[in-house]
Amino acid sequence: MQCDSEQGCVLPKSQQPHSAKPSHLNAADVVFVTDPICSHCWAIEPAWRRLNCNFSFTTRYIHGGLLPSWQGFGDAGNGISGPLDVIPHWQQVAAHYQQPIDPSVWRTDPITNSYILCKAALVARQLQPHRESDFVRFMREKIFLLAINLSDEQKLLACVAEFGFDVDTFQSLLHSASISSLFLREQQEMLALGARGFPSIIFLSQFPERVVGSASYVALERALLLQNNHKVKPLQLTDEQKLLRYPSWTLKEATEVLQCANQQARELLNALNFNHSIIAQGDFWQK
Incomplete structure (x- = not known):
């Protein structure tokens, strides 16, 4: 494993899926390869929200699986060989991208794997497809802001209940063969698209454009517009309409989306x- 701002979190070859099948992606303008515990996926949220507030397009998420377990896992580039090593890495990401992160989970109750969280995202897709990305965001807030170990199934199910899903239905699907099969297919699709890490954002067209790592808004907008996709439409939203599209905001997200100073963002959110x-x-801020 290697993590940096240019590439994001890149899987070593030994951890990549071993076979690629033709992709069966649903029709979408953009494919976003992600993982709930990926710090660079959290870091790109401000720019990604800005893109979604400025343009109308469809997104298909692939939850590829960053951490199967700590056995054999390592990020030599960042000196990560165990949970405690993640703390300075997350601190560095938070400082550089100004997205708040509490890394204490790696000291007090370390996350043991992210595969269960990827499967949880797929369960959300099965139950309420239109809320899939909202649920992933909800999990990320628990992990990055509240330092909750959602790889602990009881804590994950508490998160599920708070979000509003039926816990028994969710838990049954989480351990089902259908979700395991779907997760494997996600990994195969990830490889078929040439994505090795998180985040990888693929703008689909005859000549797809791939943006990797914690990219800037300028890079995302350029890649989107290069596709000359007639389905992609500019949005003309007021600042208030942009803020009301999402139920929660960090300060960095609000200032990036609104392109304004900190104090103006605070005043608008409070108003x-x-x-x-x-x-x-x-x-x-949250509703």
């Missing part, structure tokens, strides 16, 4: 009755 708190040493 729209978002509840403010300080979490992971950063400003956070």
